[in-house]
Amino acid sequence: MKPLRVLIVDDEQELVSTLVERLDIRGIDAEGVGNGAAGLEKIKEQDFDVVLLDLKMPGMDGLEVIRRMHAEKPDLKIVLLTGHCDAENTERGRQAGAYDCLVKPVSIDTMLRLLNQAAGR
Amino acid sequence: MEKEDSRLLWERGLQFLGRQTAAQCHEVTNVFNVINEMVGLMGDLAWGAQNKGRPLDPDRLVELTGKIAAQVQRGNTIVRAINQFGHSADTPRAVFDLRAVLEQITFIARRPAALSKTALETDFPDQTVSLENSPLGFQQAVFTALQIALSASSERRRITIGYTLVDSGARIEVVSDDALEHHDAVSEQVVFFRLLVQALGGCVERLMEADDPHRITMVFPKQTSEG
Numbered sequence: 252m253k254p255l256r257v258l259i260v261d262d263e264q265e266l267v268s269t270l271v272e273r274l275d276i277r278g279i280d281a282e283g284v285g286n287g288a289a290g291l292e293k294i295k296e297q298d299f300d301v302v303l304l305d306l307k308m309p310g311m312d313g314l315e316v317i318r319r320m321h322a323e324k325p326d327l328k329i330v331l332l333t334g335h336c337d338a339e340n341t342e343r344g345r346q347a348g349a350y351d352c353l354v355k356p357v358s359i360d361t362m363l364r365l366l367n368q369a370a371g372r
Numbered sequence: 373m374e375k376e377d378s379r380l381l382w383e384r385g386l387q388f389l390g391r392q393t394a395a396q397c398h399e400v401t402n403v404f405n406v407i408n409e410m411v412g413l414m415g416d417l418a419w420g421a422q423n424k425g426r427p428l429d430p431d432r433l434v435e436l437t438g439k440i441a442a443q444v445q446r447g448n449t450i451v452r453a454i455n456q457f458g459h460s461a462d463t464p465r466a467v468f469d470l471r472a473v474l475e476q477i478t479f480i481a482r483r484p485a486a487l488s489k490t491a492l493e494t495d496f497p498d499q500t501v502s503l504e505n506s507p508l509g510f511q512q513a514v515f516t517a518l519q520i521a522l523s524a525s526s527e528r529r530r531i532t533i534g535y536t537l538v539d540s541g542a543r544i545e546v547v548s549d550d551a552l553e554h555h556d557a558v559s560e561q562v563v564f565f566r567l568l569v570q571a572l573g574g575c576v577e578r579l580m581e582a583d584d585p586h587r588i589t590m591v592f593p594k595q596t597s598e599g
């Protein structure tokens with residue numbers, strides 16, 4: 252089976268690079284970018300199984316990124332990875348088309364389970 | 373002052389204190405999250421060495437511990453800022469250093485500005501002055517001017533907070549790279565801003581005037597007569 256392809260979009264640069272390395276160790280083909288615009292460019296260039304997306308970022312916020320990514324690739328699975336996953340934000344995320352929401356800090360095992368589930372594995 | 377205005381000022385002051393404290397707490401959780409992943413990565417590397425025979429690179433561990441220490445330092449700076457900002461509300465009136473308080477509110481405002489695609493910069497002279505006023509109210513006035521500047525332009529890239537000393541006190545300036553425009557969303561903020569600055573004994577000197585739409589200027593006296 253091909254490795255899972257995951258794109259992480261978060262403006263915390265150190266978080267992104269560390270998470271990419273942790274997912275790589277687990278055999279996941281992970282890449283990271285620091286803002287929504289770069290994330291949009293990335294999904295146009297490459298195919299990803301799942302996008303892990305921060306909600307609050309400079310410029311385009313996570314909900315806007317979901318809408319634009321789905322306009323480009325309607326079937327793309329997007330999981331919100333945020334410190335703001337209260338009931339209201341989760342609902343707004345779902346309404347915008349997010350698959351689910353993970354609250355930071357999240358254990359890597361929980362994250363892996365959800366990534367696989369979102370990718371239908 | 374009208375009772376209604378007093379109530380509005382009190383409510384907005386509380387809102388300002390609460391919102392900015394919550395926003396800074398969120399910044400601290402970002403730091404925790406980064407540390408959490410870095411510690412997790414160290415655990416991953418140790419597990420790989422123990423169970424998979426992958427060599428554990430000491431330089432990589434040194435690099436990671438250095439990054440964790442930098443995050444702790446970052447967190448400490450934010451917590452110190454929250455602490456000082458929280459203490460701004462200790463007394464309704466105090467003598468404070470203008471430059472130090474402007475640096476504090478600039479630090480607090482940097483993240484909300486960044487979320488609006490705006491870099492917040494300072495242009496402070498070497499000299500400073502002591503003002504006797506409400507430390508919290510003064511910061512709220514500067515922050516409100518910044519909010520107006522953020523709302524009044526959709527394409528800004530940079531806003532500069534500066535001050536100059538005048539005989540009576542200090543002139544505080546919020547200057548946007550882009551021209552600021554009045555519109556409905558700004559109007560309510562402007563009304564409140566004028567009310568707040570007036571209540572603090574200051575005056576709004578320039579506010580997106582036609583001949584200089586980039587600038588919001590307010591003047592605060594060294595001391596005010598109000599208790």
